[in-house]
Amino acid sequence: MSENRPVATAVGRLLWPERTRVTELDRKLAVTRIEHDRAEGRCEDAEVRLARVRVATTHAELDSAVSGRSGSTVPPILEAAPRVGLAVWVVVSLVNVVVYLTLGMVSGQWDGPWVLWPVLGGGLLVLGLWSTRERDRRMRLGD
Incomplete structure (x- = not known):
């Protein structure tokens, strides 16, 4: 089954937001947030996070890259x-x-x-x- 495949439809984005494809705007917003955290001194591993943002394909991967966690398991x-x-x-x-x-x-x-x-x-x-x-x-x- 296609459990990990990103979705691209409007209904898919509503029902599976964690599997929605990342756009360039999403990446830019994530980079801006990481840069803001780095400027405020709240981000020690900004380069690692930025690298993970560049390779993220879904919003779940992007969210975990921005937060600095390796991934959060949701029940x-x-x-x-x-x-x-x-x-x-x-x-x-x-x-x-x-x-x-x-x-x-x-x-x-x-x-x-x-x-x-x-x-x-x-x-x-x-x-x-x-x-x-x-x-x-x-x-x-x-x-």
Whole structure:
């Protein structure tokens, strides 16, 4: 399977930001950050970090190069939970909308927007999963 292959699509960048290809702008921003840290005296191994930035192909490699860590291992469940949650939320939301529309068209009575509760509630749960993963990433990178 292509677990380590970088992604280049918009959906891929949203779902797998750690595997998104690095652009020249990303490299320049990383170099600027390392140079800023060196100027402030917070970066002892700037040359090593700059070399790693030049060869980084994904954002995960670039982030670990900028932070000076050899790599941070993220628990697989924390990486998969937002994606699985998003997929479940989309399916459940679509089923609820179809049921709502079917009941409304068959009976001719629209019983209020009850469909909003599972859609919005599930959306908030998925948002919480995504923000938890991003918070963990920021903590691992030391930002």
